[in-house]
Amino acid sequence: MPTLRDIKRRIKAVQSTSKITKAMKMVAAAKFRKAQQRMFDLRPYADRMSAVLSSLAGAAESEIHPLLAVRPRKNVDIIVLTSDRGLCGAFNSNILRAASKHISHLKKEEFEVSISAIGKKAVDYFRRRNVPLKKSWTGISGRISYANAQEIAADIIERYTNETTDEIILAYNEFKSVVAQKVVVTRLLPLASIETAAETLPVFNFIYEPSKEDIFNNLLPKNVEIQVFRALLESQASEEAARMSAMENATKAANDMINNLTLQFNKARQASITKELMDIVGGVEALKG
């Protein structure tokens, strides 16, 4: 039976924890709103970008640009995008689980898989398992800039262009809603949007200026950058949303605990008062006798 003082101490401890989780939730909420705004801002651009690409799809012969080349799959690169910080529920473990599953699946089919990681959590995860990482980026989440996306995209493009890899896959958390994130494993290269759109859309005979090659030279790397940037922003918004609900749950759990402990405290106090009363009454009875 814990003493009154023990219970009181625990209540205090839980209270301060709940204060912290509440504050963290509020911070996450503010960051989330910012991230969400940036994501929404990017959407029209990303959508138009794929629209332009698909309207050009008819003209996209694979010889025109190395990024359009589809080679037989042999070397597959997978990029795993997580956060740098924890305390965001199952956000990171979900993505890492999905990625590991995908990796072992690919290995079973005897592809050469190499792994890159974005975010400290992914880096730590693979390091703990002694999985060699081809490339890692940390310190990005929290203040994502377009330059980050450019850096990553440049690396991806280089690897694909010099044929060290035949396919590049990105695993990240897609933002669905505040309470739902979806793990997405998607192919970055070769560009999927072009192939699928080619059949469905009418082919315009475009006039190209300066030239078709120049346009594709500009547009295709840009598209990779935008896709990476979009994934980074989606992941960021998902992370903050996940943290928000994780902290909300933690605060709720702490409050439940405080309620239980207070009940226990009151019971214990009442018990001790009753005991003391009994003693007094007992003493008085004894004196009378």
Added chain:
Amino acid sequence: MENKLRLEIVAPHGLIFSEEVDEVTANGSEGEFCVLPGHAPYVTTLKVGMLTCKTGKGPVIFFVNWGYAEVGPDKVLVLADSAEKSEEIDVERAKEAMKRAEERLKKCEEYDFHRAEASLERAATRIQIAQLKMPK
């Protein structure tokens, strides 16, 4: 309504402009071009520069930083790295950027020359556009 164009300007930081216009003039990589309704399908890259369009309410001027334009018979779609309306240009910021770029150009061993040059061009164009008197 065949005699209108839908002009859409989008940048990674948002949809800048989406309206029906009569005429669009932009700075393509091969020189300035003008689009009227019914233009042939046309794709081009854009240089840093000015984009003007005529709307029912008068002309609107934009600063466009590098991008693409896709032109169809009834639309002009501009994908820019960044874009602003002329009255929304932050002249102070542009002036600062210009100063910085000029300094960097002087010490070109330490900095990336092309980047400094590009940012100088951007800043100069921004200032130029911001100071244009709007023809009413």
